[in-house]
Amino acid sequence: MTGGTVRPVKRLRVRTPAQPDQPFRLSLLGGWDLHADGEAVAMSSSGQRLLAFLALRGRTQRDRLAGVLWPESDEHSALANLRTTLWRVRQRVQGAVISTSHELQLAPLVTLDVDGLLAAGRYLAHQDSTESPADCAEIGRDLARHAPLLPGWYDDWVLTERERLQQLQVHALEVAAERLVQSRHLAAALEIAQAATEVEPFRETAHCAVVKVLLQQANPAQAVRHYQRYERLLDRELGIEPSPNLRDLVRPVLARSRA
Template identity: 85%
Template sequence: MSSATVRPTTRRRVRTPAQPDQPLRLTLLGGWGLHADGKSVAMSSNGQRLLAFLALRGRTQRDYAAAVLWPDSDDQSALANLRTTLWRVRQRVRGALISTQHELELAPLVSLDVDGLVAAGRYLLNQESADSPADCAEIGRDLARHAPLLPGWYDDWVITERERLQQLQVHALEVAAERLVQSRHLASALEIAQAATQVEPFRETAHCAVVKVLLQQANPAQAVRHYQRYERLLHRELGIAPSPNLRDLVSPVLARSRA
């Protein structure tokens, strides 16, 4: 498809977290699913991809959506595929889409599970939030329970969105863990920090958070074991070593044990 004729003009809509009484619910975390009034709605793969794309990208020009969803087709064929898919989606579930001559978007009556993840992540990252440590820990636990976006989907736009959500998720968990350390709620801090390493197993800042909490708890042996497991993971999977920042956290413990 000719890239000169396509402009990625998307405008994200401000969405609120899903409400249980909304008639249409689209789930993308852990797998694709659509429910209308509590009943599952079957959808073709093209219909699934279109709804997922609009849910994640917001209001989008038709030609851009066609170019992204059918990248191996020419302009006219991609737009024809888009028109056919729109017709089929409307036959399966009415009211899910808003379309004009040039633009498409997901209708406001469609609730989206991704919105809950985004809202929780942004809330924890808000420096002005003043929750109690118990509330901070509970929000962190809820955030950690969110599954990855559309596992098994390998479209470039899905991978980009999956990584964006994971970065938001793990960063918010790290912030929550740090706040819990500052308030001396170390058990909850360790739980949230460990959850961050499950979301992003290779992210060093998450493992730094775990090691720091263990050292704060006066558990140097566990801190060293966690560091060594992470070191082996990096060497086995990526052929690299942890940064000096992380090594410096445990090096005094290792020096004392050698002495």
């Protein structure tokens, strides 16, 4: 780094601890967990979903929120459920939710683990990022450690947000791997590319990144084995084949072996 430039990696740590003036910490990655001033807070299922939705979707109109959280209830009953849930949440964590007559949102006093993932993912995915290879690998490793969003929750809005976060996460890891390849840090590139395949096992671009790194490392046999494992996975789980783009990467190696 040159001339007193502030290194952004320190501001983008994936695990962002709560600050003294932010007593509420809500974790959604790997499971729902809430702490207030360092103490764990128990919450009903409806309270958990209320806070999780506001954390992921931001400020929301009351009627829309009620309809999403209680889809099988009529509007009057859903709004009544929302009022009761909000009252109970406030008994547990006073000040965590800001409300008006029409809208609800989380207070700025609530820190979210999801924000760390978003910040790191967007930073890595930014094409003009100029971090050093060591910083790129460090942010990538931190990003890869994140667990899925709210595992075991199958609400439609959760599935949508889980997919969105996974796509950002794996795309950022692919970008990091490519930058590490360009700087000839191939061992770190392979580690980050393999992490991308673990986040999203069916994503072909992630497997392409692994194969490309292995070929650049002069490990053609490992590249073919990785391709064949992915090929079997697609056939077993989805009944499809890898695309020509991925097959073309290993075709020269297979042709030489047959010759």
